[in-house]
Amino acid sequence: MLGPVILAASRSDRMRRLISAAPVTKQVVDRFIPGETVADIVPVIQDLTGKGLELTMDVVGEDITTPEQATAARDAYLELTGRLADLGLGRKVEMSVKLSMFGQSLDGGHELALKNVRSVVEAAAAIGTTVTLDAEDHTTLDSMFAIHEELRTDFPQTGCVIQAYLFRTEADARRLAASGSRVRLVKGAYKEPAEVAYQQKHEIDKAYVRILRTLMDGTGYPMIGSHDPRLISIAQELARKAGRKPDEYEFQMLYGIRSEEHLRLAAEGHRMRVYTAYGTDWYGYFMRRLAEKPANLRFFARSMITK
Numbered sequence: 001m002l003g004p005v006i007l008a009a010s011r012s013d014r015m016r017r018l019i020s021a022a023p024v025t026k027q028v029v030d031r032f033i034p035g036e037t038v039a040d041i042v043p044v045i046q047d048l049t050g051k052g053l054e055l056t057m058d059v060v061g062e063d064i065t066t067p068e069q070a071t072a073a074r075d076a077y078l079e080l081t082g083r084l085a086d087l088g089l090g091r092k093v094e095m096s097v098k099l100s101m102f103g104q105s106l107d108g109g110h111e112l113a114l115k116n117v118r119s120v121v122e123a124a125a126a127i128g129t130t131v132t133l134d135a136e137d138h139t140t141l142d143s144m145f146a147i148h149e150e151l152r153t154d155f156p157q158t159g160c161v162i163q164a165y166l167f168r169t170e171a172d173a174r175r176l177a178a179s180g181s182r183v184r185l186v187k188g189a190y191k192e193p194a195e196v197a198y199q200q201k202h203e204i205d206k207a208y209v210r211i212l213r214t215l216m217d218g219t220g221y222p223m224i225g226s227h228d229p230r231l232i233s234i235a236q237e238l239a240r241k242a243g244r245k246p247d248e249y250e251f252q253m254l255y256g257i258r259s260e261e262h263l264r265l266a267a268e269g270h271r272m273r274v275y276t277a278y279g280t281d282w283y284g285y286f287m288r289r290l291a292e293k294p295a296n297l298r299f300f301a302r303s304m305i306t307k
């Protein structure tokens with residue numbers, strides 16, 4: 001029951017100000033967002049890649065309000081790409097972007113977001129890596145899929161995310177699987193109405209399995225974005241049945257969640273990619289992590305009381 005309340009708070013400016021200003025917040029935030037600048041994050045990237053993990057980097061931020069902020073977001077990704085090139089890590093580290101951070105919701109936002117993300121995709125391709133478009137709330141997805149398709153004309157490795165909780169996703173998955181795309185399947189992290197999305201966990205999990213089967217049986221590259229042990233073992237079974245080799249799909253998990261499992265899967269010979277977020281505008285990302293697991297909220301609340 002707490003999840004929807006926290007997700008509603010994630011859209012509130014008042015809660016944003018309150019929570020961001022609390023002195024203890026940062027310690028809890030660090031568990032999920034281990035740095036604010038490229039300089040902070042480089043040692044984290046080196047540590048994780050040194051352990052045999054691959055990464056997808058997210059410069060946190062979303063729902064910006066001016067084109068200048070969208071340009072700044074693009075520049076933050078370009079700075080990161082330049083640093084990855086210096087480190088020679090382009091092949092191990094890809095990038096995840098939220099189009100709302102690139103201006104998608106502004107006037108003329110679709111074109112603006114496409115222009116900004118194209119610069120990042122070009123820079124990524126120049127160092128041998130790629131970009132995945134994150135999925136935000138359902139109202140943004142037609143634009144996201146159109147941008148994804150457009151980018152794939154020149155950069156076929158560009159990936160996108162689909163969310164098992166949405167009714168539309170089974171059809172999206174069939175289209176993407178047939179077109180040979182890289183696709184990350186997740187359960188979905190936003191507050192969505194019953195008209196467009198399953199609300200019960202068991203329904204979402206069942207949809208996840210149906211969609212994953214479509215992706216595994218298709219011609220694309222499935223990226224299994226989940227920490228759920230049951231779904232991870234089902235994914236392994238579906239990959240085996242579809243005759244996929246270990247380099248024909250990958251697992252993805254979030255930094256700070258089930259970290260032992262990241263290492264276990266990598267040690268078993270799976271490609272394991274850790275979604276690692278950094279930056280200063282962490283509020284929305286952090287609140288979604290709290291909403292996913294109420295125990296996180298209890299830990300957060302306790303640290304506020306005891307400090």
Ligand code: FDA
Binds near residue numbers: 135288292
């Ligand atoms: P589930 O929520 O059932 O969790 C399974 C287990 O994992 C839990 O029992 C717990 O042990 C652990 N766990 C999960 N979340 C936790 C947390 N926050 N803190 C501590 N433990 C936790 N969503 C979206 O809408 N758009 C997107 O683009 C993305 N991108 C994305 C990338 C990657 C790599 C991942 C892994 C996830 C996303 N998500 C996302 C988030 C996704 O939609 C979903 O909210 C979370 O992954 C939680 O769902 P699980 O599949 O892990 O299952």
